[in-house]
Amino acid sequence: MTTDGTAPEARESAARSPFMLSTWSFGERANAAAWPALAAGGSSMDAVEAVSIFCEDDPEIDSVGYGGLPDRDGEMSLDGCIMASPEQCGSVCAIRRHRHPVSIARLVMQHTPHIMLAGEGADDFADQHGQQVEELLAPRAREAWVKWKQENPDQARGVRPVDRDRGGQLFASGNDESRWKDLHDTIGVLAIDEQGTLAGACSTSGMPWKVPGRVGDSPIIGHGLYVDPYGGAAVATGTGELVMAICGSFLAVELMRGGAMPRDAITEVLDRIASRSDLKPEHQLAVIALRPDGHWGSGALRPGFRLAASDAGGHQLLEPEIVRLPGT
Numbered sequence: 133m134t135t136d137g138t139a140p141e142a143r144e145s146a147a148r149s150p151f152m153l154s155t156w157s158f159g160e161r162a163n164a165a166a167w168p169a170l171a172a173g174g175s176s177m178d179a180v181e182a183v184s185i186f187c188e189d190d191p192e193i194d195s196v197g198y199g200g201l202p203d204r205d206g207e208m209s210l211d212g213c214i215m216a217s218p219e220q221c222g223s224v225c226a227i228r229r230h231r232h233p234v235s236i237a238r239l240v241m242q243h244t245p246h247i248m249l250a251g252e253g254a255d256d257f258a259d260q261h262g263q264q265v266e267e268l269l270a271p272r273a274r275e276a277w278v279k280w281k282q283e284n285p286d287q288a289r290g291v292r293p294v295d296r297d298r299g300g301q302l303f304a305s306g307n308d309e310s311r312w313k314d315l316h317d318t319i320g321v322l323a324i325d326e327q328g329t330l331a332g333a334c335s336t337s338g339m340p341w342k343v344p345g346r347v348g349d350s351p352i353i354g355h356g357l358y359v360d361p362y363g364g365a366a367v368a369t370g371t372g373e374l375v376m377a378i379c380g381s382f383l384a385v386e387l388m389r390g391g392a393m394p395r396d397a398i399t400e401v402l403d404r405i406a407s408r409s410d411l412k413p414e415h416q417l418a419v420i421a422l423r424p425d426g427h428w429g430s431g432a433l434r435p436g437f438r439l440a441a442s443d444a445g446g447h448q449l450l451e452p453e454i455v456r457l458p459g460t
């Protein structure tokens with residue numbers, strides 16, 4: 133496999149476990165941090181949590197955990213979930229005091245009869261389970277918010293909807309992943325361990341400058357992430373509203389459960405989104421998927437998405453197999 137994505141046939145072949153797949157280029161260093169434990173026989177659940185924690189702690193990643201960009205009012209809120217099966221999943225959204233939504237989601241899964249906790253209740257639950265209260269707004273993220281507010285006073289006051297189109301400037305850089313910086317950076321990770329057990333996790337600070345209270349696809353089971361031990365696992369990143377409208381990750385897994393290869397399942401998800409009548413130039417979306425037999429695939433609506441794949445041979449940064457709207 134190469135970084136220019138010229139070996140799709142290699143991606144059609146089944147990966148040997150253990151194996152790990154993460155969204156965006158920062159997924160490569162996160163995978164590298166989590167890999168030794170997975171390679172030594174650790175569980176896929178531990179691996180996907182470790183990848184998420186790595187990204188949540190990194191102030192350079194501006195849409196996950198500490199360092200993420202805040203909402204319209206300059207407040208941070210984080211979302212995340214973790215899943216191994218319909219019986220084993222947990223989720224939190226709109227947490228404001230803790231840095232590790234995926235870890236809290238795992239605690240929800242382990243210690244409650246529920247799947248999802250939101251807002252203040254989720255933060256209180258995290259306190260009760262020993263999660264540390266931490267600052268979420270990094271100085272650089274605050275500076276970016278102040279600048280945005282000065283440049284967009286009507287949007288900052290809420291009298292105009294947040295406008296995500298940066299006048300075409302942002303979209304002029306072709307394949308470069310940095311064109312999506314400030315827009316989409318959610319970490320989504322899928323892993324299969326030595327035992328053949330699948331797991332996935334997803335963590336985000338959501339859309340920058342979002343209307344306070346907005347929650348996207350990432351923490352919602354079946355939207356940002358879905359894992360079915362018999363069907364496979366899929367995780368989405370990008371404009372959450374597009375994914376939520378079609379239960380994107382559930383759709384991909386359900387198609388794989390019916391026998392589809394990951395690339396065909398992802399193509400169907402992307403086709404449904406590409407056919408929307410209200411698609412905007414700033415809309416981006418990417419999906420990675422992994423079947424229990426090790427077949428995996430990746431696709432994005434537009435150029436600029438990258439993913440990281442890790443196996444016993446090392447960690448590789450790849451272009452997606454499918455770009456549904458090339459040249460946009």
Ligand code: SD4
Binds near residue numbers: 195317318349350373
């Ligand atoms: C969301 N999919 O909240 C996530 C994060 C993201 O642009 O990529 N935002 O919609």
